[in-house]
Amino acid sequence: MHLPPSSSYTPPYETLAQKLTTPIDIRGRTVSSRIFLAPMAGINHLAFRESIRSFGGCGLLFTEMCSAKALPHENPAISEVFRWHPEELNSLVCQIFGAEPITMARAAQRIEKEGFFGVDLNFGCSVSAICKHGAGAALLRNPDQALAIVKEVRAAVSIPLSVKFRTGWEDKPEKALELARRLEDAGCDLLTFHPRVAPDRRSRRPRWEYIKAVKEAVSIPVFGNGNVFTPEDGLKMLEETGCDGLSIGRMAAARPWLFALWTGKLAGPPDTAEVLLSIHESCCRHFGEIRGLRLFKKILPYAMAVYPFGHRMHARIRSAENGQILKELILEVFADNPQPSHEPNGSLMV
Known part of the structure; x- marks a missing residue:
């Protein structure tokens, strides 16, 4: 990574690497790195994950979001979103979106059958094409339905179950804290929290202090997501919020070697x-x-x-x-x- 021309500048790689390479337990399974690839629509396909895996350092890879309705019928031989290398399955999580508990549960069963590490439920996407069907961030307006989905999926599979969600539709963290507690009670094993409101398409900085509040509200692991661009950002998020790890999206698309660099597996950036x-x-x-x-x-x-x-x-x-x-x-x-x-x-x- 190119750094500013200052002899006094020392990037926090060593401290960050120590924190990120401390193993974490998720539903009885040990993950060796606390920095994950965040789900990104149109980006997290097999070819992109292949690049990240070639460098190493990423604890869990997430697919891009897959339709729960379509997933039971997906053909991995031709699908853009539901395709994988067999050797990546033990660290690959499939993210799904949908509005109906039984539909989400059936998709999760297919995911478990194929051998994925876990299943992730998308409760954060605020794109209108997703929300108008009651899925993604629309479920933050209907927490009872969100909880019903988690309970149905939890009853259907034994693999790790995670949820990615955001602050809500208003800048009021109290609702996010309450939902986090209920998600844990419903059987969620890990939360990834993006501290922005749903209408805010990255127009304002994320409220990292809300990550701290969510972490303090539950006992399961919480991963922070949002505007982590530099190793300084990563260390700051970990230290200021107390979150258990980092979920990196856009910066991973910019630098697929970031996971290896920040965990100390790579001495410097490649060409x-x-x-x-x-x-x-x-x-x-x-x-x-x-x-x-x-x-x-x-x-x-x-x-x-x-x-x-x-x-x-x-x-x-x-x-x-x-x-x-x-x-x-x-x-x-x-x-x-x-x-x-x-x-x-x-x-x-x-």
Whole structure:
């Protein structure tokens, strides 16, 4: 990771690595790292996870959110979202969204049957296409239904059960604290909390103090999520909130090696151009050239957000109409060895 030119600057890698590599128990199963890949729609497919796994350091990988209604019928041979390497299953969690308890439970049973580490319930997505069906963050307006889903899923499977949720639809943490307690009572093994209100699509900074309040309200592990861009951010979240670990989304899309770097498995960042070319190759290998290029371009804004002229770099590479042109443009853009910023450009981290 490129750091500011200051001889007095010492990144907190050692302290952070010690905290992140302390094993954690989740429903009787030991996870060796306390930094997880957060679910991201359109990003967390097999090819992207392949890149993260190649570097190491990530405790649990999460799929992108899968429709509970569709999942029992998904064919892993052709599905974009429900496909995996057999060797990653022991550290892979499948996230599902839905509004009906029985539908969510049936999906969870398929997930358990396939051998996933666990199942994660999405109670946080505020996209209208999800909420209008009563799923995602819409369940925060209907906590009784959310609890019914958790109880039904808990009764249906024995694998670890987690929930990702946010503050709610109003900036009132009391409701989130009450829901956290009820989720634990209903059988949840782990909570990932994003301290923003549902209408706030990252327009304001997350309220990390709410993570601390959620952690203090329950006895199960709580992972914090939201605006962790640097190792300093990661250490600050752990120390200020007391949360049990970090759930990293957008910054992982920008730097898939982040998990290895922050846990001390990697001494320094790899060549970004090589990583991008490798991810594109994996996308095409698993999904074909046309679909692979489309999926790769979803990752590109995040990768470019960490550069001072990221908008220009992104526009240049994104213009590629096929894999060969893409490769040429990536090599061209990175030929002058552009140096990343310590923090990303927020306008590209959408």
